[in-house]
Amino acid sequence: xxxxxxxxxxxxxxxxxxxxxxxxxxxxxxxxxxxxxxxxxxxxxxxxxxxxxxxxxxxxxxxxxxxxxxxxxxxxxxxxxxxxxxxxxxxxxxxxxxxxxxxxxxxxxxxxxxxxxxxxxxxxxxxxxxxxxxxxxxxxxxxxxxxxxxxxxxxxxxxxxxxxxxxxxxxxxxxxxxxxxxxxxxxxxxxxxxxxxxxxxxxxxxxxxxxx
Amino acid sequence: xxxxxxxxxxxxxxxxxxxxxxxxxxxxxxxxxxxxxxxxxxxxxxxxxxxxxxxxxxxxxxxxxxxxxxxxxxxxxxxxxxxxxxxxxxxxxxxxxxxxxxxxxxxxxxxxxxxxxxxxxxxxxxxxxxxxxxxxxxxxxxxxxxxxxxxxxxxxxxxxxxxxxxxxxxxxxxxxxxxxxxxxxxxxxxxxxxxxxxxxxxxxxxxxxxxxxxxxxxxxxxxxxxxxxxxx
Numbered sequence: 001x002x003x004x005x006x007x008x009x010x011x012x013x014x015x016x017x018x019x020x021x022x023x024x025x026x027x028x029x030x031x032x033x034x035x036x037x038x039x040x041x042x043x044x045x046x047x048x049x050x051x052x053x054x055x056x057x058x059x060x061x062x063x064x065x066x067x068x069x070x071x072x073x074x075x076x077x078x079x080x081x082x083x084x085x086x087x088x089x090x091x092x093x094x095x096x097x098x099x100x101x102x103x104x105x106x107x108x109x110x111x112x113x114x115x116x117x118x119x120x121x122x123x124x125x126x127x128x129x130x131x132x133x134x135x136x137x138x139x140x141x142x143x144x145x146x147x148x149x150x151x152x153x154x155x156x157x158x159x160x161x162x163x164x165x166x167x168x169x170x171x172x173x174x175x176x177x178x179x180x181x182x183x184x185x186x187x188x189x190x191x192x193x194x195x196x197x198x199x200x201x202x203x204x205x206x207x208x209x210x211x212x
Numbered sequence: 213x214x215x216x217x218x219x220x221x222x223x224x225x226x227x228x229x230x231x232x233x234x235x236x237x238x239x240x241x242x243x244x245x246x247x248x249x250x251x252x253x254x255x256x257x258x259x260x261x262x263x264x265x266x267x268x269x270x271x272x273x274x275x276x277x278x279x280x281x282x283x284x285x286x287x288x289x290x291x292x293x294x295x296x297x298x299x300x301x302x303x304x305x306x307x308x309x310x311x312x313x314x315x316x317x318x319x320x321x322x323x324x325x326x327x328x329x330x331x332x333x334x335x336x337x338x339x340x341x342x343x344x345x346x347x348x349x350x351x352x353x354x355x356x357x358x359x360x361x362x363x364x365x366x367x368x369x370x371x372x373x374x375x376x377x378x379x380x381x382x383x384x385x386x387x388x389x390x391x392x393x394x395x396x397x398x399x400x401x402x403x404x405x406x407x408x409x410x411x412x413x414x415x416x417x418x419x420x421x422x423x424x425x426x427x428x429x430x431x432x433x434x435x436x437x438x439x440x441x442x443x444x
Contacts, residue, residue, distance in 0.1 A: 049347075051347060068352075071347070072350040073350075075348050075349060076348040077348075078345075082341055084359075084362075084363060094349060095349045098349060098351050098355055142349070143348070143349070146349075146350065152348075
């Protein structure tokens with residue numbers, strides 16, 4: 001899914017976060033969003049995710065404004081994930097249940113995802129009791145299981161162990177490459193941005209620029 | 213002093229002998245308050261979860277109104293329901309006055325602000341984060357609402373049980389709309405009130421003890437539930 005921003009501006013009261021932002025996030029690419037604290041990276045992801053509609057300008061998804069069917073094709077993973085007070089299995093299966101997928105498909109996909117994460121022993125445990133790294137892996141798995149066209153990642157790998165970071169990076173990379181999906185991720189990690197992203201967008205507050 | 217001790221022993225005898233009148237009163241109390249709390253919870257919790265997930269002008273006003281209504285005196289509720297259900301009232305043709313249905317209506321009105329206020333504040337405080345997650349996973353508004361209810365079910369259950377405690381222990385509203393008719397609308401609180409004025413303490417003590425046991429059971433259930441949820 002291609003995401004195009006046209007003259008997007010955002011204010012919080014009197015405070016201007018960014019102004020007249022024009023940017024295109026290409027389909028099938030991983031784009032890293034970098035910038036100083038307060039530059040508006042998380043705000044921008046929230047606008048793209050449709051969680052905040054109080055802005056001026058236009059955001060187009062494959063040339064279309066945001067609509068209900070498009071909501072169903074995107075997802076976002078937050079820095080601090082909220083895991084439902086259910087088992088790990090139920091958390092991962094939840095997006096498929098929301099879409100009323102057949103139970104056989106839900107079971108097959110969820111089992112496969114749990115095997116991929118290597119957390120078969122934790123499948124029946126309450127998800128909100130997992131450690132930070134495991135929580136983030138489950139949150140990412142839950143976000144990817146319904147194969148969204150657009151994945152928005154708000155620093156999901158900050159503050160977790162190196163092994164979990166490496167695993168998640170691989171998962172994101174495989175997902176974007178194999179399925180040709182769009183990923184936009186915020187990162188403060190220069191190595192991660194360099195190795196994982198096809199392109200980096202620097203957000204400077206009032207404008208954006210810089211491509212690698 | 214002797215009459216108090218004698219009343220106490222007679223009360224125990226009434227309880228353990230399975231006195232039909234006494235247990236009939238207890239049964240009606242549980243049915244009326246149980247029905248009221250189930251109706252109020254089924255309507256109010258989804259409604260105020262839905263409202264709590266929305267941002268709109270007047271949110272603070274709504275909070276204040278709900279807070280104020282929580283402490284609405286039960287006699288005022290009884291008066292309003294009486295006026296509506298009395299023969300000359302707008303709903304007089306339904307002939308519900310002095311029936312258990314009228315008592316249920318009064319108790320629904322009495323406990324609804326309590327459940328509404330607590331639900332609304334909880335959803336505003338914690339529900340919006342859950343709703344945000346639902347949105348990012350593709351949930352519709354209705355699905356998000358039920359997702360929030362599911363996630364906050366422990367707290368909502370506790371509010372509902374608190375509502376039941378208020379309903380079963382109130383006397384003003386059920387007395388006014390039920391009329392305390394023997395075998396028909398006589399519940400624990402109205403009977404205790406009546407027997408006290410008559411100086412018949414045995415039955416009053418028995419009902420008082422049962423009311424206290426119900427209250428202790430409710431609190432015990434809540435305490436156990438809270439402990440179990442803390443372990444989860």
